[in-house]
Amino acid sequence: MKINVGIDEKIKEQDIERLVTLGADEFFCGIMTDAWVDNYGSQMSTNRRTSPVEQFTDYRTIKRIIDKIHSFGKKVTIVFNAHTYIEEQYPLLMEYLRILCDYGIDAVTVTNIDLLSRINSEHPDLPAHISGDAGVYNSEAVRFYKRFGIKRIILPRHLTVSEIKEIIKSNPGLEYECFIMEMRCAFEGAYCFLSHSWTQKPLCQEENKKMYYKYLPSLGRAARITPAEHLKTEDNKNRYDVWCHKDSIVQTFMSVKDRYVQQCGLCQIAELRKAGVNVLKIAARGTEPDSKFISVSMVKKVISSPLPDEKFCKSVRGNPEICDLKYMCYYR
Amino acid sequence: MVELALHIPGIRDITFLENVEGTLDGVYSDIPLDPSQDDFIPLPPVTRLFGIVLKPLLGKNLKFNRVYFGAEFCQCLIPSLEHLTRIKKLCEKKELKFTFVTPYVTDFGIKQLVPIFSYLNSCDENIEVVVNDYGILNLISRDYPRLLPILGRCMNKMERDPRFAKKLPAGMIPGQLRVWQETCLTLPYYKRILGEMGVKRFEFDIVPQGIKTDFSGSGFSASLYYPWTFVTTGRVCETGSLSLEDSKKFRLDVSCAxxxxxxxxxWVTPPCECNNKCETKSAKSSYIFQVGNTIFMLCEAPADVLRELFSRGFDRVVYEPGLPL
Structure with a gap:
């Protein structure tokens, strides 16, 4: 199993060396230069990450990093996984691709089938990966994307291991990548159309007040809930906020390491391997280099272990209370 | 001519269909949408919107001639074949055309849908199926040639944010607005690929920033869902965890009740962090609802917005009298 780790402008050449030493096999990143930002702002990102520190913003830096990655014999994928591009954006998008192909980029990750078709037409030798945000939830969706000659499917976050197993079994011959760390959300990238950049927090991360009501059988009417129902919904909401990793709550019981690592699926790695997953994704674009180092080393430890059972994985994670809570897990 | 369809997500909402004539002729009181009031009744304002917006706008064409039946956002809510046939028969009795609505699904969901597709494929008429998953589109296109796939609103990924329902973000530049107001579905490869798979209709939510797409003469037509705009969804369900023991909450592999x-x-969003001085303060919408795994906003687009869209190839309104889940 390979480890694919997200990188960005905060990463230095020596950090790449350290990540490779720790076990990183592949890297992925986005690019959004001033030419794009001047026309569309960073909010209308090329790659669903809207902050400059979550990607590369100039050609010189990204070329240096690509060269460094290649010097270790490792691969790098460029991510253009916005849901929507409009026609006037394509000249710049295709310019990015031409330049990055000249730099020797190894693959491209996409969501949008129009962009995918244009890449196939202009860069037929560039392997394409289908983004987790494309929403490949079933075997038929893999068949849909196969018509584009893709090389890899990145499966979405909201699948169980047994569902992943079924998809891969039905469609052998492709590479499959799964999320293993970071950036989990209650809402699914493929079907979340919220803007994440115009306000300090996206709607789902705001401290929203939620008031539950009950439907009444008569047409369109609602009733207030009982005090007992109120307590039940409040307890459920508090737990949901922990699951959602709301800062105001988790800061009280997360260690520094847990704040770096957050959600993980370490204890599912063995099962994912059995299911046929080839690559584990650490969704680390925008995180601090230290966070990337910790994540890669933890995942590598589990991959390399002869007995990566739950006990071992818990010891790698180093906070059994977090594991026992079961609210910081991928694939549960 | 604009077609008016009634969306019934599940059998629970059969009363909307049974009372479809009443919906057309009802009296619409002006009840405010204010949860602080003791008589808070969130859904009648929707029928009020029907009365003050759709009714005058559609005039003599105000007649439901189609029913959408099915859930868009959760495979746990896929109806049984028995419920589907009951609704379909009621539609036939009321001389309403039938459209089946499907959610995004895992392989388990596909297994639930297959008998329904087989039944619908064997019906005398060609039946529309709204797809919100490319896997379902692939399946229908390959195995059920008599069904007519429609690309559902979950596949039309225009950004939206209820907090900008009344005022767009300050400092938005023209290029950003152009991206925000367009869909990618009219790009050449989308049209070619989806067209080859039998798609002739795209479905839209009415997003706060407006829609600039023009379908006139494109070979495709478009529907508008009204008045609920879908915002976000996912398989992890807060509401579905209410009755589960703590360690089983928010999991994908545990059945809900x-x-x-x-x-x-x-939902009430918090006050703006800038102490109410920023431009977006007035955009804070209080009309946000969470139903199961999905968040909706109530979109109160006025008649002129709809009229403008009708002139650009949007020729169907999918009216949702209840929360659409």
Whole structure:
């Protein structure tokens, strides 16, 4: 199993060396230069990450990093996984691709089938990966994307291991990548159309007040809930906020390491391997280099272990209370 | 001519269909949408919107001639074949055309849909199926040639944010607005690929920033869902965890008790962090609802917005009298 780790402008050449030493096999990143930002702002990102520190913003830096990655014999994928591009954006998008192909980029990750078709037409030798945000939830969706000659499917976050197993079994011959760390959300990238950049927090991360009501059988009417129902919904909401990793709550019981690592699926790695997953994704674009180092080393430890059972994985994670809570897990 | 369709997500909402004539002729009181009031009744304002917006706008064409039946956002809510046939028969009795609505699904969901597709494929008429998953589109296109796939609103990924329902973000530049107001579905490869798979209709939510797409003469037509705009969804369900023990909450592999059929939540977003001085303060919408795993905003687009869209190839309104889950 390979480890694919997200990188960005905060990463230095020596950090790449350290990540490779720790076990990183592949890297992925986005690019959004001033030419794009001047026309569309960073909010209308090329790659669903809207902050400059979550990607590369100039050609010189990204070329240096690509060269460094290649010097270790490792691969790098460029991510253009916005849901929507409009026609006037394509000249710049295709310019990015031409330049990055000249730099020797190894693959491209996409969501949008129009962009995918244009890449196939202009860069037929560039392997394409289908983004987790494309929403490949079933075997038929893999068949849909196969018509584009893709090389890899990145499966979405909201699948169980047994569902992943079924998809891969039905469609052998492709590479499959799964999320293993970071950036989990209650809402699914493929079907979340919220803007994440115009306000300090996206709607789902705001401290929203939620008031539950009950439907009444008569047409369109609602009733207030009982005090007992109120307590039940409040307890459920508090737990949901922990699951959602709301800062105001988790800061009280997360260690520094847990704040770096957050959600993980370490204890599912063995099962994912059995299911046929080839690559584990650490969704680390925008995180601090230290966070990337910790994540890669933890995942590598589990991959390399002869007995990566739950006990071992818990010891790698180093906070059994977090594991026992079961609210910081991928694939549960 | 604009077609008016009624969306019934599940059998629970059969009363909307049974009372379809009443919906057309009802009297619409002006009840405010204010949860602080003791008589808070969140859904009648929707029928009020029907009365003050759609009714005058459609005039003599005000007649439901189609029913959408099915859930868009959760495979746990896929109806049984028995419920589907019951609704379909009622539609036939009322001389209403039938469209089946499907959610995004895992392989388990596909297994539930297959008998329904087989039944619909064997019906005398060609039946529309709204697809919100490319896997379902692939399946229909390959195995059920008599069904007519429609690309559902979950596949039309225009950004939206209820907090900008009344005022767009300050400092938005023209290029950003152009991207925000367009869909990618009219790009050449989308049209070619989806067209080859039998798609002739795209479905839209009415997003706060407006829609600039023009389908006139494109070979495709478009529907508008009204008045509920879908915002976000996912398989992890807060409401569906209400009755589960703590360690089983928010998991994908644990069945829920379908609490979304019983409860919904009204969201109030916090006051703006800039102490109410920024431009977006007035955009804070209080009309946000969580139903099961999905968040909706109530979109109160006025008649002129709809009229403009009708002139650009949007020729169907999918009216949702209840929360659409």
């Amino acid at each position: 379908k609490e979304c059929r019983e409860y919904f939540a009204y």
